[in-house]
Amino acid sequence: MIIEALDVPWVVLLSMDSFYKVLTEEQQILAARNEYNFDHPDSFDFELVVSTLKKLKQGKSVKIPTYDFTTHSRTKDWKTLYGANVIIFEGIMAFANAELLKLLDxxxxxxxxxxxxxxxxxxxxxxxxxxxxxxxLKQYHTFVKPAFDQHIQPTMRLVDIVVPRGSGNTVAIDLIVQHVHSQLEKAPPTCYSHNAVDSHD
Structure with missing residues (x-):
């Protein structure tokens, strides 16, 4: 919704869903039984996230892995993204890594x-x-809900804006869009990140 409201050229959306780590054979077995914790910071390849975001902010093109949630693995197909005026990075662990936080405007x-x-x-x-x-439901009660309480909710203290009521909060979205436009007039490109708790994986 923010992308549409921005109405500016060259907006890139980068999702943490693309950066799950490649599972070992043992982890694959656990995942098939809904016993692997995908909702922990250690499940994400933050090194790749950080290097990818740095390149995008420098205006360089990057290769993004494609993750198959059915097989719990990366596919052979990687997609190409290019640097943009606005980079929107979204994901449940968007604020769980110190190096990543430094890149977010x-x-x-x-x-x-x-x-x-x-x-x-x-x-x-x-x-x-x-x-x-x-x-x-098993995965939600075993991993998802505890992960929110332990790793996601505490990061609220690190953010600039908390948007209550999710994407339906048009007032908050309008204010965010106004701020982005004002920043673009000063020093593009800019990277904004939101923790999409409403699409919590």
């Missing part, structure tokens, strides 16, 4: 009710990723 925490997060996760994992409801 504005940090936005999108806060959504826990019931809504669960419903959205159920809908996504069942319809888009072919998961069974029992497995989704």
């Amino acid at each position: 504005m940090k936005i925490f999108v806060e959504t009710d826990s019931d809504i997060r669960l419903v959205r996760r159920l809908r996504r994992d069942i319809s888009e990723r072919g998961r069974e409801i029992e497995g989704v």
Whole structure:
């Protein structure tokens, strides 16, 4: 929604979903049983995230891995992204790494009710990723909810803006868009990050 509201050329969206680590054979077995914790900072390749974001901010093109959530692995297909006026980086662990935080010009925490997060996760994992409801609920209660309490919610103190009520908060989005436009007039490109809690993986 922020991208559409910005209405400027050369906006890039970079998602943390592309940067899950490659699993070992043992981890693959755990993932197939819904017993692997994808909701921990250690599940992400932050070294690759940081190097990728640095290159984008320098206006360079980058190769982004494509992650298959059905097989829990990276595919052979990598996509190319190019530097842009605005880089929007989103993900559940967007603020969980000190080096990454240094690269973010504005940090936005999108806060959504826990019931809504669960419903959205159920809908996504069942319809888009072919998961069974029992497995989704098991993973949610074992890993997702504890990860939010331990690793995500505490990062709210690190951000510049907390957006309550998620993407439906048009007033907050309008203010963010105004700020981005004002910054673009001064010193493009700029990198903004939001922790998309409402799409919590």
